[in-house]
Structure formats: structure tokens, C-alpha cells
Amino acid sequence: MKTAKQGVYFWQGSEACAEAAILAGCRFFAGYPITPASEIAEHLAKRLPQVDGIAIQMEDEIASIGAVIGASWTGAKAMTATSGPGFSLMQESIGYAFMTETPLVIVDVQRAGPSTGQATKCGQGDVMQSRWGTHGDYSAIVLSPNSVQEMFDLTVKAFNLAEEYRTPVILLSDEVTAHMREQVAVPSIEQIEIVNRKRPKPSDKAFFGLTEVPPMPAVGEGFNVAVTGSTHDEYGIRSTADPLVHKRLVERLNNKIQNHAEEIAHVESYNTENCKIGIVAYGCTSRAIYEAVEYAETKGIKTGYVRLKTIWPFPEKPIKKLAESAEKILVPEMNLRQIFHEVKKVAEGTAKIIPINKIGGGELITPEELLDIIIKEAE
Amino acid sequence: MKKIEIRISGLGGQGVVLTGQILGKAAVYEGKNVVQTQSYGAEARGTTAKSEVIISENKIGFPIVRKCDILIAMSQEALEKNLKDLKENGILLIDNSIIKIVPKTNAKIYAVPATEIAEKNFGQKLYANMVILGALTQITNLVKEKFMEKAIKDSLPGKSTSINLQAYKKGIESVPTFNPR
Numbered sequence: 064m065k066t067a068k069q070g071v072y073f074w075q076g077s078e079a080c081a082e083a084a085i086l087a088g089c090r091f092f093a094g095y096p097i098t099p100a101s102e103i104a105e106h107l108a109k110r111l112p113q114v115d116g117i118a119i120q121m122e123d124e125i126a127s128i129g130a131v132i133g134a135s136w137t138g139a140k141a142m143t144a145t146s147g148p149g150f151s152l153m154q155e156s157i158g159y160a161f162m163t164e165t166p167l168v169i170v171d172v173q174r175a176g177p178s179t180g181q182a183t184k185c186g187q188g189d190v191m192q193s194r195w196g197t198h199g200d201y202s203a204i205v206l207s208p209n210s211v212q213e214m215f216d217l218t219v220k221a222f223n224l225a226e227e228y229r230t231p232v233i234l235l236s237d238e239v240t241a242h243m244r245e246q247v248a249v250p251s252i253e254q255i256e257i258v259n260r261k262r263p264k265p266s267d268k269a270f271f272g273l274t275e276v277p278p279m280p281a282v283g284e285g286f287n288v289a290v291t292g293s294t295h296d297e298y299g300i301r302s303t304a305d306p307l308v309h310k311r312l313v314e315r316l317n318n319k320i321q322n323h324a325e326e327i328a329h330v331e332s333y334n335t336e337n338c339k340i341g342i343v344a345y346g347c348t349s350r351a352i353y354e355a356v357e358y359a360e361t362k363g364i365k366t367g368y369v370r371l372k373t374i375w376p377f378p379e380k381p382i383k384k385l386a387e388s389a390e391k392i393l394v395p396e397m398n399l400r401q402i403f404h405e406v407k408k409v410a411e412g413t414a415k416i417i418p419i420n421k422i423g424g425g426e427l428i429t430p431e432e433l434l435d436i437i438i439k440e441a442e
Numbered sequence: 443m444k445k446i447e448i449r450i451s452g453l454g455g456q457g458v459v460l461t462g463q464i465l466g467k468a469a470v471y472e473g474k475n476v477v478q479t480q481s482y483g484a485e486a487r488g489t490t491a492k493s494e495v496i497i498s499e500n501k502i503g504f505p506i507v508r509k510c511d512i513l514i515a516m517s518q519e520a521l522e523k524n525l526k527d528l529k530e531n532g533i534l535l536i537d538n539s540i541i542k543i544v545p546k547t548n549a550k551i552y553a554v555p556a557t558e559i560a561e562k563n564f565g566q567k568l569y570a571n572m573v574i575l576g577a578l579t580q581i582t583n584l585v586k587e588k589f590m591e592k593a594i595k596d597s598l599p600g601k602s603t604s605i606n607l608q609a610y611k612k613g614i615e616s617v618p619t620f621n622p623r
Contacts (some may be wrong), residue, residue: 071470073463073466073467073470073478149496237477242479243503243505244466244467244476244478244479245475245476245477245478245617246470246475246476347505350503350504351504352503353501353504354501357503427503427504427506429506430503430504431508
């Protein structure tokens with residue numbers, strides 16, 4: 064048994080993520096068990112050896128992300144999967160991966176925090192952690208699936224973005240999306256777009272600059288390369304005091320993402336040009352908007368939505384567009400306001416931004432709850 | 443059939459989640475859109491567990507069942523906890539070797555002694571969930587028998603396949619009591 068064959072499967076979100084990783088070329092996984100992300104590790108522990116890959120359980124999440132960074136520098140596509148508490152432990156090294164331009168994928172299956180919280184229950188409290196969790200001037204790429212199909216599709220995309228921009232990419236999932244089962248259409252391997260990191264020519268020496276995304280050598284290929292989290296010049300030479308070297312490096316690292324923010328920021332949108340009430344949602348919470356909008360329309364309320372598939376870089380353009388049409392924008396989240404503030408930053412003054420927040424017990428915001436608020440706000 | 447919502451409830455360890463998975467997989471084999479979710483306590487066994495399956499010809503939005511068309515109850519506590527979420531005139535399928543009291547309801551009630559059938563025929567009560575799935579097929583024909591069988595085979599490969607299939611058959615052959623009082 065090799066990579067998943069073309070066909071329609073009935074998979075759990077975690078399984079779809081694991082199979083997509085293998086199809087995208089991932090051959091190394093390191094992780095530490097944590098509810099509700101353990102199924103990804105469990106599945107990859109079984110499957111990776113079948114494709115000559117390696118899955119390893121480390122002593123904790125700090126070691127796990129370290130192993131993934133190391134594996135990426137041997138030339139492998141590598142990933143880890145965790146939940147909020149483990150994601151926090153990984154934060155320092157996520158900064159290291161960003162600074163050393165190490166492509167890798169981190170899956171965060173969100174549960175109800177802070178701390179141990181309600182470990183088996185769903186939450187969306189890590190949105191800001193995924194953006195600002197590490198220290199220093201940092202830009203994150205964070206994707207947000209809302210179905211098992213997207214656990215598949217966006218895992219492939221996460222690897223592609225990591226390779227294209229040579230940077231860590233976060234798949235920000237949640238308990239509901241990772242645990243539910245749905246049918247998944249798996250295309251043939253020829254139909255899946257796969258991006259691989261730019262490799263150096265034998266004469267190349269600048270692996271940390273000169274171009275927006277420099278080529279990345281692998282350990283053992285004979286290139287003279289020092290990988291360091293200290294500020295370094297284009298050739299990897301440490302420069303711990305020169306202001307210009309630091310400015311040049313850190314600005315390039317951020318710009319290589321921010322300059323392509325619009326290409327990276329994907330959304331699903333509906334009726335954004337002709338609505339009175341707009342909704343901005345993502346992840347499991349966004350599963351309530353389809354029925355809510357359908358009901359609202361039967362009641363004659365013009366409703367539209369922007370569903371975020373990319374959370375960071377934040378898709379400003381489609382939200383601005385929604386705000387031009389909608390008088391009010393509802394932002395339902397399973398946290399105490401996180402994306403709300405981002406929507407506000409982009410759309411305040413154009414539309415009124417209304418937060419809808421629900422936490423605890425893993426209970427989703429239902430279409431009926433959302434509809435009640437749409438009706439109330441449309442009056 | 444546009445959209446049917448099923449909730450399977452019981453105790454952790456009775457195979458409630460697996461039952462939902464098999465039903466969901468079978469419906470996918472039949473070409474339907476399916477979402478299956480589950481909820482259980484932090485403990486491995488003994489607390490109430492539920493598994494939900496939504497089967498639809500159209501794309502499914504919200505994945506969680508609020509009101510179900512079919513409720514399967516495999517423990518007294520699960521029945522009492524979930525009956526309020528069964529739609530008016532919905533179908534209630536109970537394991538009456540475990541459930542002795544059914545609260546007042548307008549539901550169409552079907553009772554099958556699934557645990558008893560499993561123990562008598564296969565020596566183990568853990569096959570009760572397959573008997574229940576068989577009874578569900580017999581009562582509703584929700585998903586065709588051949589797809590149910592394929593889903594059982596694919597979900598439970600190896601030595602246990604044959605007993606599970608036999609238990610499923612026993613459920614199909616069972617004679618559910620209608621509206622027991």
C-alpha cells in the first residue's frame with residue numbers, strides 16, 4: 064500500500080490530513096500525543112513506514128518541533144500535529160523555523176483552553192496564538208479548513224506554501240473538523256499540484272538571501288551551510304550587532320509573505336455585493352452559516368458571507384468588499400473575540416461589526432442561533 | 443429522501459461510535475453526502491456516548507444534529523437524555539433487553555432485544571450494535587443491505603468480519619416489537 068488512490072473515501076478529518084500529507088510528499092512526522100490531535104499521529108505512525116517515511120513519538124512537543132526542523136534540513140517534507148497546550152510549547156521553535164527559513168507544517172487541532180481546559184471539547188481560541196505566538200517580528204501563514212475535504216485539500220496547500228515560501232505553515236483545525244467523518248474525493252496523484260522547495264545549484268552560496276526566497280540545500284549534500292537562529296547575512300554568517308543585516312533579514316522574511324498576502328489569502332464568499340447582513344466565519348463555526356443564510360433569504364433578508372480559508376495573512380480585500388455592501392457584519396467565533404478585532408480593523412466605519420461568541424462544552428454556534436441574530440439585526 | 447438525521451446513543455464501550463461510522467460509510471458507498479460526528483466523555487467506558495449521522499442528497503452544512511429523525515438508544519440513561527431531541531413522529535429504536543421503561547412519546551417505537559440476541563447467538567454482548575444496525579435496515583431500509591455489508595467488511599476486517607456480518611443478519615431477521623407498552 065502506497066499513497067491513497069484516486070476515489071471517494073469516508074474519512075475522519077485527521078485521516079484526510081494524514082493521507083494528504085503523504086500525497087504532498089511528507090515523509091517525516093514527529094509529535095507527542097494530545098487530544099484531539101492524536102489521531103493524526105496514530106494514522107501517520109501506521110502509514111509513513113509503508114511509504115518509506117518515518118514517524119516518531121518524541122518526549123514532548125518542544126522536541127517534536129525540533130525533530131521536524133531537523134528533518135526538513137535533511138531535505139524531507141516534515142510535519143507535526145498538536146493542540147493548544149502543545150502548540151504553546153512549540154512557539155519558540157516556530158520562530159526559529161521562521162528565522163532559518165525552514166519549510167514545515169504544524170497542525171493545531173484546537174480544543175477549549177486555556178491550559179488543559181476541556182480537553183475533548185472544541186474551541187477556536189488559538190487564532191491569535193497562531194499569528195503572534197512566537198516572539199519577534201514574524202509573519203504567519205495559517206489555513207483554516209471547515210470540512211474533511213478541506214482537511215485534505217488545505218494540508219496539501221500547507222505543504223505547497225511551506226515549500227514555496229520556505230517558511231512554517233500552520234493548519235489551524237479544530238476538534239469538530241478533525242474528528243468528524245465525511246466523504247472525501249481524492250484526486251489522482253497526477254492531478255494534485257505539488258510544489259517542491261527551490262534547490263541550489265552547485266555554485267550557489269547564498270542560502271539566506273539575495274532573492275526573496277533563496278534556494279535551500281540539504282544537510283550532507285556538500286554545501287557549506289550554517290543554520291542559525293541568530294541574525295545572519297545572506298551566506299548564513301552570524302551578525303549579532305549590525306543593524307542593517309538584521310533589518311535586511313527580518314524585513315525580507317516578513318515581506319516574502321506580506322508581499323504575496325493576496326495570493327495566499329483564500330476565501331469562500333457568497334452574495335457579498337448585494338447583502339444587508341454579512342457574516343465572516345471560519346473553521347467549524349462556519350458550518351452554521353450555510354443554513355442560516357438559506358433561512359434568512361427565505362425570510363427576505365439579503366445575507367452574504369466571507370468564509371476564511373486563509374486566516375493569516377488576513378484576507379482584507381474580500382472583507383472590505385463585504386463591508387461596502389453589508390450594513391452589519393456578524394463575526395461568530397468559539398472564543399471571546401479574536402477575528403472580530405481583525406474584521407473591525409478592516410471594516411469599521413464602513414459597516415457595524417457585531418461579535419457572536421460561544422465557549423464551553425464544545426457546543427457549536429447553531430444555524431438557528433445565528434438566524435435569530437440575523438433577523439434581529441436586520442430589523 | 444432529502445436529509446435524514448440519526449442519533450445513536452448508549453454507553454461508552456457499546457460500540458456506538460463504530461455503529462455510526464459503519465452506517466455513514468455505507469451511505470457514502472450508496473453515493474450520498476454524509477457527516478458523522480461523535481461525542482463521549484473523557485473516560486473510556488461507562489459514561490453516555492453518542493454518535494450522529496446525517497445522510498443527505500445535498501451538501502451538508504451544519505454537522506451536528508439538533509433534532510433527529512431516528513433515535514437509537516442502547517441504554518436507559520441514553521434514552522432519557524436524548525428522547526427530547528427526537529422529532530415529533532420520529533422513529534425510536536431501542537434495545538429492550540436493556541431498556542425497560544420508555545417515557546411517553548409520540549415516536550414510532552421499535553424494540554429489539556439486541557444484547558440478548560448477541561449473547562445467545564455469539565456468546566458476547568459486544569455484537570449488539572450489529573444486531574441494531576440489522577434491525578435499522580429492516581425497519582427503515584435507510585441504506586441498502588449490500589452497502590451496509592460492504593461497510594461492515596471494510597470497517598471490521600480480519601477474523602471478526604464474519605461474526606459481525608452474522609450479527610447484522612440476525613438483526614435483519616429479528617422481529618421488532620412495534621410500540622411496546
